[in-house]
Amino acid sequence: MPLNPLYKVIAGTCALSWVLATTGCAQVSSVEAPVPVSADVYADQTGDSRFEPGALQQQASGYSVQSGNLLGKQGVSGAMVVIRAPDGAVTVFVDREGNRGLLQVDASGKRTFTPDVEFDPLQLDTVEDKPQETRLSALPAPGAVTYVDALVGFTTQALAAREVDPYAFALGQMEWVNLSLRNSAVRNIELRLAGILVTQEDIPVTTAGLSTWQQRLTALRSSYRHDINAGFSVGGDAGGWAYRPGYSSVNSIHGTSPFKHEMGHNVGGAH
Numbered sequence: 381m382p383l384n385p386l387y388k389v390i391a392g393t394c395a396l397s398w399v400l401a402t403t404g405c406a407q408v409s410s411v412e413a414p415v416p417v418s419a420d421v422y423a424d425q426t427g428d429s430r431f432e433p434g435a436l437q438q439q440a441s442g443y444s445v446q447s448g449n450l451l452g453k454q455g456v457s458g459a460m461v462v463i464r465a466p467d468g469a470v471t472v473f474v475d476r477e478g479n480r481g482l483l484q485v486d487a488s489g490k491r492t493f494t495p496d497v498e499f500d501p502l503q504l505d506t507v508e509d510k511p512q513e514t515r516l517s518a519l520p521a522p523g524a525v526t527y528v529d530a531l532v533g534f535t536t537q538a539l540a541a542r543e544v545d546p547y548a549f550a551l552g553q554m555e556w557v558n559l560s561l562r563n564s565a566v567r568n569i570e571l572r573l574a575g576i577l578v579t580q581e582d583i584p585v586t587t588a589g590l591s592t593w594q595q596r597l598t599a600l601r602s603s604y605r606h607d608i609n610a611g612f613s614v615g616g617d618a619g620g621w622a623y624r625p626g627y628s629s630v631n632s633i634h635g636t637s638p639f640k641h642e643m644g645h646n647v648g649g650a651h
């Protein structure tokens with residue numbers, strides 16, 4: 381393993397703008413009035429259920445995000461997150477009984493659905509850590525939202541294994557957690573994407589990979605000022621690993637739900 385690995389951005393100005401999108405890159409297109417993604421785009425993913433979208437959130441990067449529950453005859457039957465890229469490409473996270481995965485529709489209208497890989501829900505996936513010393517800080521004002529900023533990393537191997545727009549995928553992962561928080565009536569905590577990066581270093585979904593992601597992403601804190609680290613990888617021995625409690629996780633690119641699960645461990649939740 382190299383002692384001083386350099387993060388490399390995938391060649392191309394588009395990838396560069398993904399990385400710089402949250403730091404004011406001039407290449408990012410200007411923000412336009414948000415337009416919801418047409419229901420026709422994801423109609424065949426919802427089955428008998430109806431999508432109940434929440435507010436359309438327009439990002440400074442030009443991406444838009446919308447999420448909500450799926451409602452069937454028996455009540456809530458699942459959830460969906462819909463992300464639209466500035467070029468019109470759409471990424472949809474679908475979580476419905478018998479239909480979990482990613483629908484991607486590129487700017488030319490070509491559709492691809494990649495189902496999630498199901499991971500063994502009983503497998504241990506935490507590395508127990510000593511609770512951090514808590515600093516005394518002022519309580520937030522009533523009604524104020526505390527933002528948790530995440531730096532999200534991808535290995536090139538993971539992006540080759542599941543061909544996603546990493547920026548859309550990272551935004552969707554944040555929103556997946558935010559939707560869960562809202563569904564749990566938690567209104568004062570929100571995840572935010574601080575930035576994404578891509579590394580050619582192969583970091584697998586193992587406890588060693590967890591340690592590597594933590595080191596690599598924490599090293600960039602002075603640039604991104606982020607709170608948590610999330611790595612998306614391929615290969616290894618689990619759907620994800622997280623420190624418990626902690627601020628880092630490694631997650632399989634083949635699942636839409638591991639990150640949500642591992643975040644629960646980061647904040648101290650048992651398996």
Ligand SMILES: [Zn+2]
Nearest residue numbers: 505641650651
């Ligand atoms: Zn777990």
